[in-house]
Amino acid sequence: MWDYSEKVMDHYRHPRNVGTIEDADAVGTAGSLVCGDQLKIYLKIKDNIVTDAKFQTFGCGSAVASSSILTEMIIGKTVDEVRKITNKDIADQLGGLPPEKMHCSVMGYEALEDALKEYKSEGYIPMEEIQNKQKETMVCTCFQVTDKVIIDAIKTNGLKTVEEVTNYTKAGGACGRCKGAIQNIIDKYYNEQADSKPQESSQKLTHTQWVIKINNVIESQISPELVKDGGDIELVDIKDKDIYVKLKGMCSGCKNSTITIKAFVETTLKHALGEDINVIEVK
Amino acid sequence: MEKLIYLDNNATTKVDERVLEEMLPYFKEEYANPSSMYDFSKKSSHAIKEARGKVKDLLHAENEKEIIFTSCGTESANTAIRGYLSTVKNKKHIITTKIEHPCVLNVYKYLEKQGYKVDYIGVNSNGELDVEELSEKITSETALVSVMMANNETGVLNPIKEISEIIKSKNSETKFFVDAVQGAGKVAIDVQDLGIDMLGISGHKLHAPKGVGALYVNSKTMFTPLIIGGHQERGKRAGTENTPYIVGLGKASELAIDNLDYEMTEVARLRDKLERGIIQNIYNARVNTGLAKRVPNTTNIGFEYIEGELILLHLSDLGICASSGSACTSGSLEPSHVLRAMNVPFTAIHGSIRWSLSRFTTEDEIDYVIDKLPSVIEEIRRISPYQEELKALKEMKTVK
Numbered sequence: 001m002w003d004y005s006e007k008v009m010d011h012y013r014h015p016r017n018v019g020t021i022e023d024a025d026a027v028g029t030a031g032s033l034v035c036g037d038q039l040k041i042y043l044k045i046k047d048n049i050v051t052d053a054k055f056q057t058f059g060c061g062s063a064v065a066s067s068s069i070l071t072e073m074i075i076g077k078t079v080d081e082v083r084k085i086t087n088k089d090i091a092d093q094l095g096g097l098p099p100e101k102m103h104c105s106v107m108g109y110e111a112l113e114d115a116l117k118e119y120k121s122e123g124y125i126p127m128e129e130i131q132n133k134q135k136e137t138m139v140c141t142c143f144q145v146t147d148k149v150i151i152d153a154i155k156t157n158g159l160k161t162v163e164e165v166t167n168y169t170k171a172g173g174a175c176g177r178c179k180g181a182i183q184n185i186i187d188k189y190y191n192e193q194a195d196s197k198p199q200e201s202s203q204k205l206t207h208t209q210w211v212i213k214i215n216n217v218i219e220s221q222i223s224p225e226l227v228k229d230g231g232d233i234e235l236v237d238i239k240d241k242d243i244y245v246k247l248k249g250m251c252s253g254c255k256n257s258t259i260t261i262k263a264f265v266e267t268t269l270k271h272a273l274g275e276d277i278n279v280i281e282v283k
Numbered sequence: 284m285e286k287l288i289y290l291d292n293n294a295t296t297k298v299d300e301r302v303l304e305e306m307l308p309y310f311k312e313e314y315a316n317p318s319s320m321y322d323f324s325k326k327s328s329h330a331i332k333e334a335r336g337k338v339k340d341l342l343h344a345e346n347e348k349e350i351i352f353t354s355c356g357t358e359s360a361n362t363a364i365r366g367y368l369s370t371v372k373n374k375k376h377i378i379t380t381k382i383e384h385p386c387v388l389n390v391y392k393y394l395e396k397q398g399y400k401v402d403y404i405g406v407n408s409n410g411e412l413d414v415e416e417l418s419e420k421i422t423s424e425t426a427l428v429s430v431m432m433a434n435n436e437t438g439v440l441n442p443i444k445e446i447s448e449i450i451k452s453k454n455s456e457t458k459f460f461v462d463a464v465q466g467a468g469k470v471a472i473d474v475q476d477l478g479i480d481m482l483g484i485s486g487h488k489l490h491a492p493k494g495v496g497a498l499y500v501n502s503k504t505m506f507t508p509l510i511i512g513g514h515q516e517r518g519k520r521a522g523t524e525n526t527p528y529i530v531g532l533g534k535a536s537e538l539a540i541d542n543l544d545y546e547m548t549e550v551a552r553l554r555d556k557l558e559r560g561i562i563q564n565i566y567n568a569r570v571n572t573g574l575a576k577r578v579p580n581t582t583n584i585g586f587e588y589i590e591g592e593l594i595l596l597h598l599s600d601l602g603i604c605a606s607s608g609s610a611c612t613s614g615s616l617e618p619s620h621v622l623r624a625m626n627v628p629f630t631a632i633h634g635s636i637r638w639s640l641s642r643f644t645t646e647d648e649i650d651y652v653i654d655k656l657p658s659v660i661e662e663i664r665r666i667s668p669y670q671e672e673l674k675a676l677k678e679m680k681t682v683k
Contacts, residue, residue: 012596018666033669036618036633037590040668056668058633060592064666103616143616166616173616 004061005095011065016072019054028115030107035143035170037063037104039111041070045119050074050082055111062097062104069093070108083116085109086156087168102168106153139181142174147185154189162186194274211238217272218245222265233265236282243269246282257281286602288648290557292488293435293465293581293639294606298531299490305534306492309527317524318515327526334533338497341536342463342482343473351498351519352529356464357386358509359483359498362520363460364390366506367427367481368399374426377401380412380441381624382434387462388620391429404430409573410439410625414446421453428459432466432482436608436621436637437572438581440470447478458504464488468539469546469578480504486528490641491535495528542642550640551579553649557638558582560653565660566680567673571627571635580640583608583622585631586660587676588669594636597659603652608635630672 004012021042031038037059044052053071057064070090074082087109091097097105136146153159153168162182166172172179205213215235226232230250237244245265247257258281266279289297315324317331332347339347353359364387368377379391381403391401402420405413412430421428428450433440443461450457458480463472468489474482481504486495500506500519512521561568567587586594591607598605608619617623618632627635638652664673 009596012593013600015666029668033588033633034629036616038668056666056670058588058667058669059590061596063590064593170616 002098007095008062008065011068012061015064015068017054021054026115026119028111030110039067039107041111041115043115048079050077062101065094066090066104066108088156099167103170106168140171140178143170145169145171150185217269221268241277243277243279244282288603290638291604291606292641295487296490296641297643298492299538302491302531302534306527306531309530330530331524334529337533337536341540342499344499349499349501351516353496353498355496356483356485359496360387360462361390362498362509363481363483366509367458369507370505371426374424375399376424377427378420379429380404382406382621383431384435406624408625409575410437411575412441418449425454425457428457432461432463433578435465436619437583438577439572439575443477469580474499486532489535489539491531495532545642546579553644554580554582554640557649564657566677569631583637586634587630588667588673589634589663591634591636593663601655606637
């Protein structure tokens, strides 16, 4: 049984704004019958304000709840405000969704985006212009998920693993053949993130903040892995970019400790901090 | 307690009061280790012997030594498959079906990685096994054929006797394992007449508690134990006997024998009533198994253009428990492998609901479901984006 919030239950039990709008100014869809959920959203827009919204959804409890709350969230808002709504906002409004159900909130976001991509305050964009927009690449052919959808989900929700991407977008959830491609997208995204803001973070941080940040990475990402092998790690000292650590338990005295330090500890820290640091082992 | 109409008996069943009664003394006074040497342990060891006899009777095994108690259906399947295969290491071919329960299917997926060649036999749109295809796949290299007695999602029965005869005629050395978790207690089982070498059952599917199962291995089939340790179960399954639960499974087997007629007649009648009531009153409903032969307690019904989890959530608000092959309920994102193997139309696969009754299901409960379901379905249809398609379905049904 899913652990749905009261709000989710209220919305699938009593969905708001169900139906269609005959003379809608924008209509968007996301998902498909084959994939197991589909959402269609209808918007009435006047003077750049969403005056009415209706939806139809084929899907589970959280899909209906996401659609229903979305209509409530957008009625009365300007088109620009509506464009800023993310899947995370939808999930937050619902009091959260189970991780495996986050893709329902993404579907809401996609339908909204689909409705508004053809809408401009002064009218519709000509079809050619839409087609000329940057081409998206299909990543997951089972669930028809493009790279853009995946990158949006990573950006909005801070996703780090393939499993998380699957929970949020469904990509990789069926045959699994695109899991490698999803990993590449994740890696590329975070590498670009790291490249685009070099040095920035450490210079802004005070020494204490810098120490806390490094310690957090060690405690959350590095230590648990070493504990699995019967070892552990202790942060000894930090001198700017030089991080001094001590290996404990099975790791101390392990003849592979240099590899552990360089290949695992240093790489993980570099990745997480987005900084070129140097890890030194204290015996 | 609030209203509870439990129609998910293929997931698990209620423990029969008489089973619980029988078990209780072995938690309290009769706690002796049945392997001990003093008089105090006699009652426990005798109780296990008696339970073994009852399971033997349920399965019509020749000898009670062929019954091994396990912790569950999954352990029974793992023990049979892996235990037997480890004795015939030179043969690397296995035949099974696409619709096996994951506790069997995933063992074969694992064995494929270990170098086994596994053929997965398909089913038709009613869920009936392609026996001809199975027959063609048997070669001199085939170590094992593994076919479930009844499918857990559809209730469709496989022609076990026909399959065992085919196996014997094609390769007399090939062994036959039957996962009978969904068959035991619902249809008569005679392992000798059916020509089965190994067969697994699970207690909690026939009104015994969770945590106990049994495995039949006929005396002609060699196997090495999966769980190694002490000499319990004649060295075939180590670990101190779970006396109360084994006693429970024994009692449940006895009751299953007594109630078999009731299952085949009364439970079947209520199931048919439910099925008819749904199909007649709901225009977008279809029985997914057509006219296939099924166990008496199960029906799988697809509701087109609406989604299963939402149906279950609304039913749950009414106190009705059923289950769904929909992707959303499992968290797996993909709909049931069984319904996919049957090529259930994609318009109905996500809205397929399994209803499974038991001997405790009452007529009033079935009437309540027949009465309440149409408005639940109508409410969900109202939200569906497929209004045109639903309208067309409705017109078609009216014409009929």
